[in-house]
Amino acid sequence: MSNQKLFNVAVVGATGAVGEQILNLLDKRNFPIKELKLLSSARSAGTKITFKGQEVTVEEAKPESFKGIDIALFSAGGDVTKALAPHAVEYGTVCIDNTNAYRMDPNTPLVVPEVNIDKVSEHKGIIANPNCSTIQMVAALKPLQDKYGINRIIVSTYQAVSGAGAKAIEEMLRQTRASLDGEAVNPAILPVGSLPVKHQIAFNAIPQIDKFQENGYTLEEMKMVNETKKILDDQTIEVTATCVRIPVVYGHSESVFVELKNNYDLEDVKQLLSDAPGVVLVDDPANQLYPLATEAAGKPEVFVGRLRRDLGHENGLNLWIVSDNLLKGAAWNAVQIAEHIAQA
Amino acid sequence: MSNQKLFNVAVVGATGAVGEQILNLLDKRNFPIKELKLLSSARSAGTKITFKGQEVTVEEAKPESFKGIDIALFSAGGDVTKALAPHAVEYGTVCIDNTNAYRMDPNTPLVVPEVNIDKVSEHKGIIANPNCSTIQMVAALKPLQDKYGINRIIVSTYQAVSGAGAKAIEEMLRQTRASLDGEAVNPAILPVGSLPVKHQIAFNAIPQIDKFQENGYTLEEMKMVNETKKILDDQTIEVTATCVRIPVVYGHSESVFVELKNNYDLEDVKQLLSDAPGVVLVDDPANQLYPLATEAAGKPEVFVGRLRRDLGHENGLNLWIVSDNLLKGAAWNAVQIAEHIAQA
Secondary structure, eight states: OOOOOOOOEEEETTTHHHHHHHHHHHHHHHTTTEEEEEEEOOOTTTOOOEEEEEEOOOOOOOOGTTTTTTTEOOOOHHHHHHHHHHHHHHOOOOOEOOSSSTTTTSSOOOOOHHGGGGGGGGOEEEEEEOOOHHHHHHHHOOOOOOHHHHHEEEEEBBBBGGGGGGHHHHHHHHHHHHHHHTTOOOOOOOOOOOOSOOOOOOTBOOOOOOOOOSSSSSSHHHHHHHHHHHHOOOOTSSEEOOOOOOOOSSOOOEEEEEEESSSSHHHHHHHHHHHSEEEEOOOBBBGGGGOOOOHTTTOOOOEEEEEEESSOOTTTTEEEEEEEEEEIIIHHHHHHHHHHOOOO | OOOOOOEEEEOOOOOOOOHHHHHHHHTTTTOOEEEEEEEEEETTTTTTEEEEEEEOOOEEOOOOGGGTTEEEEEEEEEEEEHHHHHHHHHTOEEEESSSSTTTTOOOOOOOOHHHHHGGGGGGEEEEOOOOEEEEEHHHHHHHHHHOEEEEEEEEEEEEEEGGGGGHHHHHHHHHHHHHHTOOOOOOOSOOOOSSOOOOOOOOBBBBOEEETTTSOOBHHHHHHHHHHHTTTTTTSEEEEOOOOOOOOOEEEEEEEEEEEESSSHHHHHHHHHHSSSSSSEBBGGGTBBBHHHHHHHOOOSEEEEEEEEEOOOTTTEEEEEEETTIIIIIIHHHHHHHHHHHHH
């Protein structure tokens, strides 16, 4: 390994929930780092973070921060990416962006390594990491698309509050304790920090993640619709999503109906998913085994179970897909892409 | 009102969560009661319950308990109904059963008053109250069926723990506090009390409600499939369900995709639901208004929102349906049927 190429790596949004997971993974995976630069907003600059025994001071992210940086991992919000990534690209940095800023840009590959790692080579400086709820779904559906084709997807999500950031987690835990103690819950952040109306998340299910669009769908739902078509590289797939926040800390669950193009064999589908990279089949109803958010939390894989034939459509299949939204849904997918670039 | 006919009423399972709600409703609605008999298992017999200022002692339910009883409301489990309702029928009692015992019996009407109250007249002594998750869905879909026809329903549920009884609520609250305090949660009841494997419900989503059937669906899911077809009186409707328990105390939420037979006008659908009996339209995305379990709890209506055109199928419609599972999902639906009988 002494001849291994080393990279100057920047993490933008180093103090956030996803940034923290990215640093954990770069450490655990022994990513070939020459120099690590930690970047954040002016507000968090000055924070000290220990990485592999060395204290690194977080700096304010500026256009010139990227000079000499080979790979930058962005997870500081779409506005930060839009403001800084073009400058980074000019410095020759390859940007792996975990925000919504460039996902639907036709010049930007949208990559889930298990699905379309080949798209990385088409990048023009930026590679987009898909939305958390999309990643786990397409990772599980890709083997079925390859073998049987997909006509249609109808998904309802059960999403963890960590997807809305550390403050949302704090809010849910605070509200939960207040509710248990018979006190007022005082919603302040969820469902959407920047919008005026707040709803209780403790012991509730909120059918709004991100802002509503003109068509009545939320942005989160439209991300699932549009990103799924782009990643699976088929605009003819009909996708409908209902995205719901529930009182779970880590791990998104998804109830997915998929109508395949061709008749399928259920045992073959189970085998395909058993063999699929990054996917773990947990499907043993007799022993009450199926994927659970609490068990997926902290793990990098996508867990799939409750596989069963639709009772109506002969090519219909129902399944339950669970993954840690901060890992495969964000940090781990980004680090997988970075590793692919480092190995190229 | 002095000439109003009065009835001898029995409540079987009077000490349970649904029994308690039935008694509340009989009181609040001033049900025309001559004599009230409270029945339970031998274990709970002797409990004293105050009804309209009078203390009533709960008696052990036996076949002869129904002598002279006009109307009996059962919610003490399917085995109790099977053991006792036939005797009650012999005594001339009209039984309104809140269990699964007779729902699919072709001789037993399965009734949601807003949908098929006319079926009550066909009873042969027993009228079945449908499953909680079915009731709220068919109440919301009936006006759409009448106007546009229904081809297909795909539903994913977000079900409250109160549906599994008072002990499940206690378990969830205990686990939640333990989890907040960093202690072991020790699952003991959910997902299914009588099965060996237990899962954490605090901060989790469990895709199992009731036992698995041979086809890979749970009994709860098959209840939704079969009861929906029976109540909507159309065996050709394709129904698929995924039933999930989430950490909510009261109020089931449902993400429903419905494919209508005919092209529809979205504004007309909203108007139909606005006008539908027992249904409240809460659908104002601009003001972040949609049905929420915490707001439906304690109310008798079915709340519907997030109405939007499917992005794939032109006759497809997505909606979010929420109701208190112990009220419209159980006690209130049963008391509505009892009121219909009393008024006949």
